[in-house]
Amino acid sequence: MSTTGRRVGRPRAAQRPESGLSARDELLEAAAELFTTRGYAATTTRAVAERAGMRQATMYHYFSGKEELLAELLESTVTPSLALARRLLADDVTAPPARLHELCRSDVELLCGGPHNLGGLYLLPEVQSEAFAGFHQVRADLKDAYGQLLAATDACGVLDKTELALRCDLVFGLIEGVILIRRSDPDRTVAALAGAMADAALRIAGVGSAGD
Structure with missing residues (x-):
């Protein structure tokens, strides 16, 4: 996109x-x-x-x-995750917690996987300008997909819109927080970090584990 x-x-x-x-x-x-x-x-x-x-x-x-x-460059940090999220939303076989876990894990790997910390560019003041509307739209679509995956779980499906939005904010914020972790510790193993953050995201959401 x-x-x-x-x-x-x-x-x-x-x-x-x-x-x-x-x-x-x-x-x-x-x-x-x-x-x-x-x-x-x-x-x-x-x-x-x-x-x-x-x-x-x-x-x-x-x-x-x-x-x-x-x-x-900014859009390259979100478009693959959005494509994955849409595939996961269409998956009616895999359990909802596992789908959410997979998106979290893959998103962290995308943000950390390249040689450069492109996620750090999110913090540039220039990124707030209209020139980057495309990036902000794709990022908003990705966040919405997170919300839909959360709503599909038993734990979050019973929440009202306000509480669901809060949990989505917390999960999405945690995943994007890997940008700062990578900045302070660039040598951290990506696979281990991705798995740990995905596990933490599910705990924050109150979903349990990917195997539930």
């Missing part, structure tokens, strides 16, 4: 064959690295282009500027 456009680009000024990435993905990788290490405000489009091994003018055949790069 990306709001960014797609352009046919020109060849890169300098090839970086060791990456195996397309020119467009090379730009996203470069932006991810620079935004999370130097900072978004301190990173220029020229720096992104040079890091990707191309001319700045060539970069504009793929992206209109920093905002579009950032928007696509």
Whole structure:
């Protein structure tokens, strides 16, 4: 559900064959690295282009500027989880707690799985602008899916809307809180962290365990 456009680009000024990435993905990788290490405000489009091994003018055949790069990076942290959530919502075989646990676990792995802590970009003040409406919509859709999975459980299905919304806020906030954990302890094992946070999410929701 990306709001960014797609352009046919020109060849890169300098090839970086060791990456195996397309020119467009090379730009996203470069932006991810620079935004999370130097900072978004301190990173220029020229720096992104040079890091990707191309001319700045060539970069504009793929992206209109920093905002579009950032928007696509942000959306990449939520769109896979939303797709999974929709599949889980359509699953009428797996028990609801197990479905919720799987979404929590997978979401944490997505937020922690890449080489750069892209979730940390959520905290940028620039992200509140209209330019990132697409990201906020996908994130809101994902949160709504969490709520639907919670409502499908026996423990939460009897709650009124206010209490259900509160538990959804708590679970969703816990999962996104992995962004700060990763910032303070980047070497923590992702699989173990994902499992522990998914277990904690179910306890916070009052659902019990995935096997219930």
